Amino acid sequence: MNLKKPRRIVWPAERRGTLPSLILLGTLGMGVCPLALCLRFDLTSSPAPIRSGFSAISTATVSERPISSGDTNFSQFQAKGSDSASNPSALGTIRGTVRIENKIQPRSIAFNLYSRRGKSPLINKPPVPVSELQNVVLYLEGRSQNLEAASNEGLPQENPTIQQVNETFIPHVLPIRVGTTVDFPNGDPFFHNVFSLSSARSFDLGRYPKYQVRSVTFKRPGIIKVFCHIHSHMSAVILVFDHPYFSVANSAGSFRLRDVPPGTYDLVAWHERLKPQKKSVTIAPGAGVQVEMIL
Numbered sequence: 500m501n502l503k504k505p506r507r508i509v510w511p512a513e514r515r516g517t518l519p520s521l522i523l524l525g526t527l528g529m530g531v532c533p534l535a536l537c538l539r540f541d542l543t544s545s546p547a548p549i550r551s552g553f554s555a556i557s558t559a560t561v562s563e564r565p566i567s568s569g570d571t572n573f574s575q576f577q578a579k580g581s582d583s584a585s586n587p588s589a590l591g592t593i594r595g596t597v598r599i600e601n602k603i604q605p606r607s608i609a610f611n612l613y614s615r616r617g618k619s620p621l622i623n624k625p626p627v628p629v630s631e632l633q634n635v636v637l638y639l640e641g642r643s644q645n646l647e648a649a650s651n652e653g654l655p656q657e658n659p660t661i662q663q664v665n666e667t668f669i670p671h672v673l674p675i676r677v678g679t680t681v682d683f684p685n686g687d688p689f690f691h692n693v694f695s696l697s698s699a700r701s702f703d704l705g706r707y708p709k710y711q712v713r714s715v716t717f718k719r720p721g722i723i724k725v726f727c728h729i730h731s732h733m734s735a736v737i738l739v740f741d742h743p744y745f746s747v748a749n750s751a752g753s754f755r756l757r758d759v760p761p762g763t764y765d766l767v768a769w770h771e772r773l774k775p776q777k778k779s780v781t782i783a784p785g786a787g788v789q790v791e792m793i794l
């Protein structure tokens with residue numbers, strides 16, 4: 500008799516210690532196939548924290564149970580502590596990884612008013628190397644009215660920042676909610692002049708020196724490209740959403756969207772210089788979904 504195994508068991512690195520014991524368990528289970536089929540793996544994990552636009556996502560404990568796979572492009576797990584049977588609106592989680600397989604074109608240099616005048620001899624250091632995976636934003640799109648229902652919920656307590664350090668905007672990509680104010684502190688010992696000509700929000704903060712902070716509030720959804728008039732190689736992108744279901748991948752490409760109402764959504768992986776990838780994802784009440792995205 501053939502023991503039918505689930506085809507997709509997601510096995511994060513932090514859980515490898517439990518593998519030998521499960522193999523032993525599986526071997527014992529072979530003798531009693533019908534029982535083995537009912538065997539349920541309850542594994543706990545503390546997933547790696549994921550960098551978020553404005554707050555660190557706390558590490559929640561989830562219990563994962565592989566579900567027999569159909570021809571879907573994701574697997575599911577059951578969120579621990581949620582009583583999905585009795586609560587049809589229990590929130591779910593989308594977890595996953597993103598990989599970049601296509602070639603990323605170099606950044607284009609912005610038009611600027613003061614070209615050639617702003618090259619600073621003080622700055623010889625190259626910008627801090629950042630994995631391009633950390634410039635990938637994962638977000639939910641359309642289809643479910645749950646996205647609209649969430650649009651009036653609370654904003655972050657503290658303003659997210661885009662710093663100017665070594666003639667580089669840090670972070671390069673920042674996803675925020677509509678209504679968020681972003682601070683732009685100058686950490687360099689010379690002037691910057693942050694501006695945007697994007698239709699969703701154009702602004703010009705003027706020239707300001709080290710330790711000064713100027714701010715902009717974003718009231719409409721859209722993509723805002725940010726530049727510096729003095730240093731044409733400086734650029735950043737702000738993505739403004741009218742819902743809270745977005746996240747930035749970490750340097751390993753892992754991401755997580757929490758507290759998602761049950762429903763069917765399009766999950767989009769976005770990078771400013773790659774074609775976005777979209778996948779349909781269905782979240783059952785209180786459930787989790789594991790998704791792989793490729794750009």
Ligand SMILES: [Cu+2]
Nearest residue numbers: 691727729730
């Ligand atoms: Cu500048």
